[in-house]
Amino acid sequence: MITIERVSKRFGKTAAVDDVSLDIPAGDSVALWGTNGAGKTTLIRCVLGLLRFRGRVRVGGFDVRTRGKPARRLIGYVPQELGFYDDLGVAAAVRYFARLRAVDGVEVEKVLASVGLEGHGGKRIRELSGGMKQRLALGIALLGDPPVLVLDEVTASLDACGREAFIALLSGLAGSGKSLLFASHRVDEVTALARRVVLLEKGRVTGEVSPQDLGVRLGAQTVLHITLHDRVRGRAIDVLRARGFPARLNGVGVLVPVPAVQKVAPLRILAEERIDIEDFELLGASTHEEHRP
Amino acid sequence: MTTITAGLSSGMRLRVPTLSANVLSVALRELREAVRSRWFLLYTLGFAALGLGVSYASSASAGGAGLSGFGRTTAGLVNLVLLVVPLMALTAGAGTIASDRERGMLVYLLSQPVSRLEVLLGKYVGLGAALLACICLGLGSCAGILAWKGDATRPLSMVWLAGLSFGLALGMLSVGMLASVLARKASVAVGTAIFLWLALVFVSDLALMAGTMALKLRIEELLAMALVNPLQVFKMWSLHAIDSSLDVLGPAGLYAVDEYGGRLHLIFGACLMAWVVAPLALAAAVFSRRAPV
Numbered sequence: 001m002i003t004i005e006r007v008s009k010r011f012g013k014t015a016a017v018d019d020v021s022l023d024i025p026a027g028d029s030v031a032l033w034g035t036n037g038a039g040k041t042t043l044i045r046c047v048l049g050l051l052r053f054r055g056r057v058r059v060g061g062f063d064v065r066t067r068g069k070p071a072r073r074l075i076g077y078v079p080q081e082l083g084f085y086d087d088l089g090v091a092a093a094v095r096y097f098a099r100l101r102a103v104d105g106v107e108v109e110k111v112l113a114s115v116g117l118e119g120h121g122g123k124r125i126r127e128l129s130g131g132m133k134q135r136l137a138l139g140i141a142l143l144g145d146p147p148v149l150v151l152d153e154v155t156a157s158l159d160a161c162g163r164e165a166f167i168a169l170l171s172g173l174a175g176s177g178k179s180l181l182f183a184s185h186r187v188d189e190v191t192a193l194a195r196r197v198v199l200l201e202k203g204r205v206t207g208e209v210s211p212q213d214l215g216v217r218l219g220a221q222t223v224l225h226i227t228l229h230d231r232v233r234g235r236a237i238d239v240l241r242a243r244g245f246p247a248r249l250n251g252v253g254v255l256v257p258v259p260a261v262q263k264v265a266p267l268r269i270l271a272e273e274r275i276d277i278e279d280f281e282l283l284g285a286s287t288h289e290e291h292r293p
Numbered sequence: 294m295t296t297i298t299a300g301l302s303s304g305m306r307l308r309v310p311t312l313s314a315n316v317l318s319v320a321l322r323e324l325r326e327a328v329r330s331r332w333f334l335l336y337t338l339g340f341a342a343l344g345l346g347v348s349y350a351s352s353a354s355a356g357g358a359g360l361s362g363f364g365r366t367t368a369g370l371v372n373l374v375l376l377v378v379p380l381m382a383l384t385a386g387a388g389t390i391a392s393d394r395e396r397g398m399l400v401y402l403l404s405q406p407v408s409r410l411e412v413l414l415g416k417y418v419g420l421g422a423a424l425l426a427c428i429c430l431g432l433g434s435c436a437g438i439l440a441w442k443g444d445a446t447r448p449l450s451m452v453w454l455a456g457l458s459f460g461l462a463l464g465m466l467s468v469g470m471l472a473s474v475l476a477r478k479a480s481v482a483v484g485t486a487i488f489l490w491l492a493l494v495f496v497s498d499l500a501l502m503a504g505t506m507a508l509k510l511r512i513e514e515l516l517a518m519a520l521v522n523p524l525q526v527f528k529m530w531s532l533h534a535i536d537s538s539l540d541v542l543g544p545a546g547l548y549a550v551d552e553y554g555g556r557l558h559l560i561f562g563a564c565l566m567a568w569v570v571a572p573l574a575l576a577a578a579v580f581s582r583r584a585p586v
Binding site (some may be wrong): 042045049050051052068069072073074075077079081082083084085087096099100101102103143144146217 | 305308309310314315318319322325329397398400402403404405406407408456578582584585586
């Protein structure tokens with residue numbers, strides 16, 4: 001469905017994407033994985049035909065440079081943050097993009113309900129939370145039932161609850177026969193949505209792994225569950241995050257994904273900060289937590 | 294309307310919007326946005342208030358001198374249009390693309406099945422319609438109140454004035470949009486637009502006078518130089534259309550009428566049309582090559 005052939009894009013002397021080739025058949029789901037600056041967003045913008053580049057990208061057989069409109073009609077795109085007129089009403093936005101996508105007779109409430117935004121049609125976009133804006137962007141992306149979804153770090157600006165809910169929404173779509181191409185920083189997102197993970201580094205493809213192998217490759221095999229008194233949980237999370245551990249609240253404790261060789265480090269940090277630990281346990285192998293490459 | 298079936302599951306068809314449909318959609322969105330914005334309200338109210346002030350002052354100084362009074366009113370309104378309409382059109386055009394780019398809206402809009410030319414034309418048509426409404430409301434309220442007060446009005450003169458003001462507005466809108474596609478930031482684009490306005494309104498008049506004195510320009514050279522400035526073209530065309538005479542412009546005006554006579558309408562029309570088409574075509578060429586971020 002998407003064919004990327006030897007695509008290169010330079011910004012001045014910097015090669016943002018360097019000779020990347022990739023084939024995404026119908027129904028496949030591919031994650032682009034890499035650090036900031038690896039070229040994920042640039043590659044996505046090339047696929048959308050938003051940038052001039054060397055090489056060729058075809059979507060459903062349409063060259064995005066010469067037949068950009070039909071190619072983009074096949075794509076539903078969700079950006080990291082919805083950038084649109086904040087004063088525009090939610091229902092008006094849906095109708096506007098339906099017209100741009102040549103979708104007749106759109107039932108706004110049905111579109112909104114499909115992404116969990118029922119009853120919000122009368123609001124203005126600026127009144128929506130970050131998670132709701134992303135849901136609206138997804139609803140707009142799905143207008144006219146495009147066979148391809150392109151997502152650019154769509155959960156990056158969401159909190160943990162919003163992220164989980166949004167991933168649940170997307171995972172339903174991943175199995176519905178749509179082709180998915182998405183950029184992500186997060187193991188949980190990749191595990192839930194991808195069948196293949198393409199590793200990008202400095203604009204080049206450095207490998208391809210399965211989502212399960214990604215966790216092993218990153219060493220993110222262990223999750224530490226630390227039980228703490230509720231008075232100190234918030235502070236513990238702040239301290240751990242400040243030291244680079246993506247801790248998050250979970251029931252009576254704090255979940256901390258850790259590399260296998262650093263299991264004791266979070267406990268030591270909390271002890272140094274004189275935060276009393278009531279209990280802890282290792283939850284074993286997991287790729288369901290947040291990790292940055 | 295093109296229909297896509299390639300690459301889709303059997304029986305599935307997707308429609309691709311036409312150029313006219315997309316231009317209309319973007320234009321309506323832009324018009325609504327402009328009408329709801331503060332600049333439209335302020336410019337319209339300011340334009341109408343100043344127009345009424347000019348009308349009353351001219352009418353009073355003519356001592357109720359009937360049509361000759363209206364001739365003075367028209368001359369006053371021409372000068373008002375020369376100041377207000379270019380500023381309004383230049384800043385409206387300059388703010389549009391650059392502002393969308395800065396807020397990330399342009400990337401999202403262009404990720405839809407819409408071409409850059411459609412976006413540019415849509416914005417142009419929408420803003421042009423907003424400017425037309427502003428001019429009609431401003432000049433219409435002047436004419437309406439003058440007629441209600443029993444002062445003499447020439448409906449045809451007002452129609453000419455409104456039409457030529459709209460032509461001038463379209464030319465300045467093209468220039469503003471060119472500034473907008475060239476600038477990375479909205480503030481730079483609007484600053485450039487204001488600088489251009491100052492240059493066209495004040496500097497070019499001074500340069501023309503200085504050139505005449507210093508270079509001892511011949512009368513035909515003086516006319517040719519005046520025709521380069523769209524504001525001068527508007528002024529000469531308005532006076533010629535309303536009074537069939539350019540006596541008030543001195544020797545250059547007399548020369549123009551004697552030399553070209555009835556062809557002056559064509560010459561003025563071609564000059565103003567060039568200011569509409571050339572900057573817009575250049576803006577389209579630049580916009581098609583520049584990244585939307």
